[in-house]
Amino acid sequence: MRETCVPTGVELKDTGFGYTLSLIGGKYKMIIMYWLSENKVIRFNELKRSIGTIPYKTLSIMLKELEADGLIMRKEFPQIPPKVEYSLTDRGLSLIPLLTMMCEWGEKNSPSALEAVHR
Numbered sequence: 001m002r003e004t005c006v007p008t009g010v011e012l013k014d015t016g017f018g019y020t021l022s023l024i025g026g027k028y029k030m031i032i033m034y035w036l037s038e039n040k041v042i043r044f045n046e047l048k049r050s051i052g053t054i055p056y057k058t059l060s061i062m063l064k065e066l067e068a069d070g071l072i073m074r075k076e077f078p079q080i081p082p083k084v085e086y087s088l089t090d091r092g093l094s095l096i097p098l099l100t101m102m103c104e105w106g107e108k109n110s111p112s113a114l115e116a117v118h119r
Helices: 016-024 031-041 044-053 056-068 094-107 109-118
Strands: 042-043 072-075 083-088
Touching: 016 031, 031 042, 031 044, 031 072, 031 083, 031 094, 042 044, 044 056, 044 083, 056 072, 056 094, 094 109
Parallel strands: none
Antiparallel strands: 042 083, 072 083
């Protein structure tokens, strides 16, 4: 039998579950990773347009955090105007099945999906 993911008496931050949440938690990180998985390589402004509602500064901060955590790679091209591309690292790619499962769960369990089942 599998041990609980968050054992009693252990702080969430000290568990594998807590560590994973610390990397992908928040309003935009999973969305950024989703767009990177769909596009393989994407530039900053393309990513901002794809997400739509994210402020410029927030996107910049999220990208820096994801890069620091080894989930995305930033490639800068020495040209004028500057060109920067972002892509998922192998470590970041390893989280995509988890994000896909979350998406599938949401599609099956959203209020509209559940309402359709009960009609």
